[in-house]
Amino acid sequence: MFKKILIANRGEIAVRIIKACQEMGISTVGVYSEADRNSLHVQMADEALCIGPPPAVESYLDMDRIIDAAKQTGAEAIHPGYGFLAENAGFARRCEKEKIVFIGPNSDALELVGDKVRSRQTLEKAGIPIIPGMKEIVKDISVIKAEARKIGYPVMIKASAGGGGKGMRVVFQEEDLAPSLEAGMREAKSAFGDESVYLEKYIEEPRHVEFQVLADDHGNVVHFFERECSIQRRHQKIVEETPSQALDPKLRFKMGETARKVMQVSGYNNAGTVEFLLDRDKNFYFLEVNARLQVEHPVTELTTGVDLVHQQIRIASGEKLPFSQDRLEQKGHAIECRIYAEDPHNNFLPSSGKVLYLKEPRGPGVRHDCGIYSGCEVPIYYDPILAKLIVWAENREMACQRMIKALDDYVILGIQTTIDFLRDVIDHPQFRKGDTSTSFIPDYFGNWTGDESTDEKQKMALLAAAFDSIQISQSGKGFQTEKRQVYSPWLSLGKWRLGSK
Amino acid sequence: MEFEFLVNDVLQKITVEKKENHFVFFDGIKTSEADIQHISANQISILVEGRSYLVYYAQDKDSRYFYIDGQQFIVKEPSEEGVESFRLGEERTSEGTLLVKAPMPGKVIKINVHEKDEVRKNQTLAIVEAMKMENEIKASVDGTIKKIHVSAGDLVDSEKPLIELEPASQ
Numbered sequence: 001m002f003k004k005i006l007i008a009n010r011g012e013i014a015v016r017i018i019k020a021c022q023e024m025g026i027s028t029v030g031v032y033s034e035a036d037r038n039s040l041h042v043q044m045a046d047e048a049l050c051i052g053p054p055p056a057v058e059s060y061l062d063m064d065r066i067i068d069a070a071k072q073t074g075a076e077a078i079h080p081g082y083g084f085l086a087e088n089a090g091f092a093r094r095c096e097k098e099k100i101v102f103i104g105p106n107s108d109a110l111e112l113v114g115d116k117v118r119s120r121q122t123l124e125k126a127g128i129p130i131i132p133g134m135k136e137i138v139k140d141i142s143v144i145k146a147e148a149r150k151i152g153y154p155v156m157i158k159a160s161a162g163g164g165g166k167g168m169r170v171v172f173q174e175e176d177l178a179p180s181l182e183a184g185m186r187e188a189k190s191a192f193g194d195e196s197v198y199l200e201k202y203i204e205e206p207r208h209v210e211f212q213v214l215a216d217d218h219g220n221v222v223h224f225f226e227r228e229c230s231i232q233r234r235h236q237k238i239v240e241e242t243p244s245q246a247l248d249p250k251l252r253f254k255m256g257e258t259a260r261k262v263m264q265v266s267g268y269n270n271a272g273t274v275e276f277l278l279d280r281d282k283n284f285y286f287l288e289v290n291a292r293l294q295v296e297h298p299v300t301e302l303t304t305g306v307d308l309v310h311q312q313i314r315i316a317s318g319e320k321l322p323f324s325q326d327r328l329e330q331k332g333h334a335i336e337c338r339i340y341a342e343d344p345h346n347n348f349l350p351s352s353g354k355v356l357y358l359k360e361p362r363g364p365g366v367r368h369d370c371g372i373y374s375g376c377e378v379p380i381y382y383d384p385i386l387a388k389l390i391v392w393a394e395n396r397e398m399a400c401q402r403m404i405k406a407l408d409d410y411v412i413l414g415i416q417t418t419i420d421f422l423r424d425v426i427d428h429p430q431f432r433k434g435d436t437s438t439s440f441i442p443d444y445f446g447n448w449t450g451d452e453s454t455d456e457k458q459k460m461a462l463l464a465a466a467f468d469s470i471q472i473s474q475s476g477k478g479f480q481t482e483k484r485q486v487y488s489p490w491l492s493l494g495k496w497r498l499g500s501k
Numbered sequence: 502m503e504f505e506f507l508v509n510d511v512l513q514k515i516t517v518e519k520k521e522n523h524f525v526f527f528d529g530i531k532t533s534e535a536d537i538q539h540i541s542a543n544q545i546s547i548l549v550e551g552r553s554y555l556v557y558y559a560q561d562k563d564s565r566y567f568y569i570d571g572q573q574f575i576v577k578e579p580s581e582e583g584v585e586s587f588r589l590g591e592e593r594t595s596e597g598t599l600l601v602k603a604p605m606p607g608k609v610i611k612i613n614v615h616e617k618d619e620v621r622k623n624q625t626l627a628i629v630e631a632m633k634m635e636n637e638i639k640a641s642v643d644g645t646i647k648k649i650h651v652s653a654g655d656l657v658d659s660e661k662p663l664i665e666l667e668p669a670s671q
Contacts, residue, residue, distance in 0.1 A: 350631040414559055420573070457574075
């Protein structure tokens, strides 16, 4: 087993991995950009090294600096988390060359599954059902136009190196194709450093169902059942759960076996996820392999009792998987909500700034994977994910109730977050019925404005504000220290007058 | 004392008097008594007629944040100019033109218009990237582009004007 691991990531996932290492008695090295000096992962790691300026390309994506940091600290392995270098075959290869263990799949498998176009070709040959669409990368817009016509609109633009919704666009008519391609390529280039995009048939109202797989270096490939991730905004998952309401044991078995076959055919090892789209008629199509630990991995952990990060580390150190497929089972129901620093009341614009106060939800069956703390700054440079809230309960209905309660009990002040939006999603009758598809958010939440606040709560907020003002005036400390004119009538009376006109 | 606050950008009034160890407040309809305590740095407990409310609380330089049962209220002092508000990321100049600003700090990816261009409402004026997502900045009205203050690649905060837009005469 390793003695020291470098975590080449930031935010909640770096914290999650550091905790796993600590539990296994492994010492940790954190790396950070200049914008992250005060971030939580830096405080938690045993050692921490600055790897450059805030932009990710000069820090978290800079292979040389990360490799140097590993050598300098004597880390034997690097865990890339998700995003950044997690699915970069060049980085995995570089680690192999430098004799540092990359905690993830081998570089050949990573290259194959990371190349969406080549993996589509390979898997189709192996008899895996794939979504109709382009099977090679073309740069010539007129050729892409012709391909789109052949596939038939609507089509989906996808980044060949993609994931996480970056670079993805749905195009309904030909006149929108060129500008969407341009935007998709630009986003792909900035997110993955590769602007290649291709087209697939856009399957309307599918469910997004994925299977968690672990593969060791001794030929064992085991799946840990599905996660349903149909609740998405801008092609980005925001709520995930397991089990899926759409699968029966027979379909689950069939999709699980297909997922194992995908990994076997790809020569895959370590943790990975096989994503499928499931159409209205319960046909499933291979979508892509996510060759990393997923954001939504905790729902699988809570229903199977397996710590996937521990397993990743064990596999990377050469251990055999201690599971056999027919012994595994799902227990109860788990739901995850992703907490983003975005303002749902204002078109989901990113919200950066200082977290003035954080109160984490607690209680039986509640797990909070968190990358922030009261007083920390949320920088503008990175993904807006702050934390993940995961609940487990005996059944789906109780899990929904528990999630709503936990979201109500979750306070982040100072920046805007998606907490109240998520609460309404979980509380929606269609969600409660389990009737979800990837168009759930546009269908039911396209014009969401949030609950009109109740008079009662508003009255209490006003009362609290007035109380606070009175307390301040009595303690003599101004709420606003340097002053423009304050217009509370009482402030202009007597000795507490602040500023002047 | 009567207090006026902007609560989530709407002007609200409440009258509160301190009486010995409790408070009496009037919300415009009725008068009630409340027992209010700061129970920790970020928590205020309110008991009104046997009901218990826990209010979470924090402040930065010009806002106070109150959170009650799943709902956040941002409380500000009413501004000198009164309560007129424009769409976030926009400001009206004295000549009546609109200064379009980035609604969040980020990087200008692209300016989609030129000076003197006529634009339609909801037309994309610029693309600003923040937290790795591209956000389209759209025109809120029909009008003419008077001046462009930034170019692609510039880092902007939410104060800096991107584009000056002259609304079409009605």
